[in-house]
Amino acid sequence: MPNALIVIDVQNDFCPGGALAVPGGDVIVPGINALMAEYDTVILTQDWHPAGHSSFASSHGGKDPYGMVDMPYGPQVLWPDHCVQGTQGAAFHSDLRVDADLIIRKGFRAGIDSYSAFFENDQVTPTGLEGYLRTRGITGLTMVGLALDFCVHFSAVDAARLGFDVTVRMELCRAIDLDGSLAGATGAMRAAGVICD
Numbered sequence: 001m002p003n004a005l006i007v008i009d010v011q012n013d014f015c016p017g018g019a020l021a022v023p024g025g026d027v028i029v030p031g032i033n034a035l036m037a038e039y040d041t042v043i044l045t046q047d048w049h050p051a052g053h054s055s056f057a058s059s060h061g062g063k064d065p066y067g068m069v070d071m072p073y074g075p076q077v078l079w080p081d082h083c084v085q086g087t088q089g090a091a092f093h094s095d096l097r098v099d100a101d102l103i104i105r106k107g108f109r110a111g112i113d114s115y116s117a118f119f120e121n122d123q124v125t126p127t128g129l130e131g132y133l134r135t136r137g138i139t140g141l142t143m144v145g146l147a148l149d150f151c152v153h154f155s156a157v158d159a160a161r162l163g164f165d166v167t168v169r170m171e172l173c174r175a176i177d178l179d180g181s182l183a184g185a186t187g188a189m190r191a192a193g194v195i196c197d
């Protein structure tokens with residue numbers, strides 16, 4: 001049964017020195033590159049925000065990063081400006097292998113964030129990734145990357161709900177860990193049937 005490797009958001013802004021640095025975010029790159037060799041299909045995701053994106057604290061005058069705001073689609077964490085389209089921060093880590101079959105960008109609509117590679121944060125607007133996988137006959141997914149408690153978490157849970165067999169290789173992920181978000185993410189992934197390996 002065809003499997004794909006999905007490498008989530010291994011971008012400069014999520015690595016040490018970046019705008020939304022995930023501790024140890026760069027350490028996983030060699031292991032991810034090695035894992036790519038075991039998959040026929042490799043997909044990269046890329047967080048890809050326009051300047052002034054609504055998930056940026058700077059777009060909500062006076063609010064601090066890592067606070068919350070109510071968006072029309074529900075509560076949203078406010079982030080430092082990160083992964084702005086075309087910037088070095090949005091580029092993949094320079095050591096990451098980028099000879100992938102597909103690069104899927106997300107978070108490019110100004111008014112809505114997108115953690116999951118499958119649906120934007122309103123949980124209904126599709127990215128098109130499901131259709132790509134189904135038309136390629138792919139049924140099993142392995143996920144790695146950044147950040148474990150946000151984009152990996154929501155991508156894995158959505159994929160499991162869509163009926164894919166999902167494994168997250170935990171040692172090839174790193175987390176932001178905001179207010180217990182790592183424990184919450186791990187519990188939610190397991191509850192959704194994701195294998196956290």
Ligand code: VGL
Binds near residue numbers: 115146
């Ligand atoms: C992410 C926060 C904001 C992620 C993206 O890739 O996990 N987290 N944008």
Ligand code: ZN
Binds near residue numbers: 048049055082
């Ligand atoms: Zn983002």
